[in-house]
Amino acid sequence: MWIDLPPFILLFVGGVLAAVTRGTLRKSIMLAVPILGGLNLIGVEHGARFQYEVAGQTLTLFRPDGLSLLFGYLFHLAAFIGNLFALHLTDEEGATLQHSSALLYAGSALGAVFAGDLITMFVFWELLAFTSVFLIWARGTERSYRTGFRYLVIHVLSGVLLLSGAIIRAQETGSIEFGNIGLDGSLGAWLILISFGIKAAFPLAHNWLTDSYPESTATGAVFLSAFTTKVAIYGLARGYAGTEMLVYIGAVMTAFPIFYAVIENDLRRVLGYSMINQIGFMVTGIGLGTALGVNGAVAHAFNDVIFKGLLFMTMGSVLRQTGRINGSDLGGLYKTMPWTAAFCIVGAASISAFPLFSGFASKSMVMAAALEEGHSIVWLVLLFAAAGVFHHAGIKIPFFAFYGHDSGIRTTDPPKNMLVAMGISAVLCIVIGTFPEQTLYRILPFEGGYHPYDVTHVLTQTQLLFFGALAFVGLQKFHIYPAELRSINIDVEWLYRWVAPRIVGGVGSLVSRIDGAVRGTAVSAARRVIAVGSRDHAGEGLLARTWPTGSMLLWVAILLVGYITFYLAR
């Protein structure tokens, strides 16, 4: 550590510089800022600092400890890989907007995990939404524009819940410090949990993720997949470790999205569903609350950022090179995008938790923790989900994009910076997966050794995956496997994208019809009065002829009636 400074500051400065510089200078800033920030965290002293007294409460901007530092390193790494992947962007693609908001977004994530109190966290919580939405809007389509607004509304709502919870807690406990909260039956604790739950894509609140990530830019999805949900996982690990409800919520999260993933056509949306599945493993680990469970959860968060980022990068490359991302339009791309195909397979092997790949070293911790705590059924659900994730993310994504039916599309591998970014991620997946005890396990927040590589575990996991693949081969051979169809599948969002507008529209048209009738009657009555009144006033352009006066008359009358009613009813 050279300078003792809250890490978000450097990233924010970088974000501003990225907006005002161009060319090679900007590229150097994009790469140097996350590297310098990450190096600056090495050997940092633990403990809260940069504290300010505001209205009797202490705001803490920098609280490095085991848990926040793991996410601190991770977010710098993710920002570096993401920036490298996006380095080629041109002005036509909105380079300035995307580069700048990516750095500000990464800074907000760092601000949130190093915040020592709930109010500071709230500020960065909202900034996460406002900085990242530009990575969706930069796509420039009508659809991304609408999706961005939905994304913003949901995340602002999550922030409002966090703020409300923080205020209630401050009144109850007298402090806004963010430590272990737990569900003690107080409203504040519930509100904060729901706020975290929305950002972590809990079931029923998950749809913002699968709605927005596929509509973002080819490079933007890489950043989006890295930060928002992982900040929520950090919040849950800090505040709600050992909350039993989370074990079951997590189990549901691992299981239900994989059904959607199997029938989804947009391959980036498939990744979105598989992301909820992976977050489910983390939430379960946090709910278990043991050292092994929480270590497993945050280790899996670390790995997920890298391998999910890698998968989003490969699909982003496909989207950039071919202009298509639907499984029904793709296939056979291994012929012309061999590197991308190879990186995709590494990412797929990692998310599927193949031995020697990163997912294996962390997912197994959560599953072992579930068995240790006697959650037999949850373990079976997790095992089902572990097989299922291989099926859709491990096989479906590479198979339908790069192999399978030849779509006839002939293109090339993406630019070098994109390939190098994917290459770094792929190497990290293999190194962490092969040597977890020398790498990732060293920065885990809690004590307690875990050895993923024993014979039983390697054998059983390989059996699970190979026979899952065997099922895929069988389903393809017998033509049972559902074809990729140009279609979408309705999800919870149907309620607010289809049902609600129609209810609002129906009520609205009813209201406007009643309003129109009432107004019409009132206006014609008023006109008659005015006509009578103006008979003697010869001349033209009487004010009473115009609409606003008519309705003003009506509203004054209503106000008067209301006032009298309240006065009498008092």
Add this chain to the structure above:
Amino acid sequence: MSHDESLHPDRMDGSRPEGPPLGPYAWWSHPAAERPRIWDDPANVRKLLIGFYIACAVLVLLELVVDRHEYHPWEAIFGFHAWYGFAACWMLVVIAKQMRRVLMRSEDYYDVD
């Protein structure tokens, strides 16, 4: 192989230009023809699958020689992880396919007012 040739819009479906059938090495002299790739040959796909089936069999048979710990009572069943993985994936796909009947809509479902 020529990228420009193969990118001709008329041939985005992967079809070859009309003319006499091209031999397997035609790509050398005939730029419009593509070099055949490894999975274009069904024999290679068959070899891959046979290797895969053998690997599956070996993985189950290994249970006879490896001293495996059991953390869950069901793991005592022979080849538990193998059949559980197979059944899980098969069920997953069959159920998901039925879900389409209820959930599937046209691509512009939300765009139409």
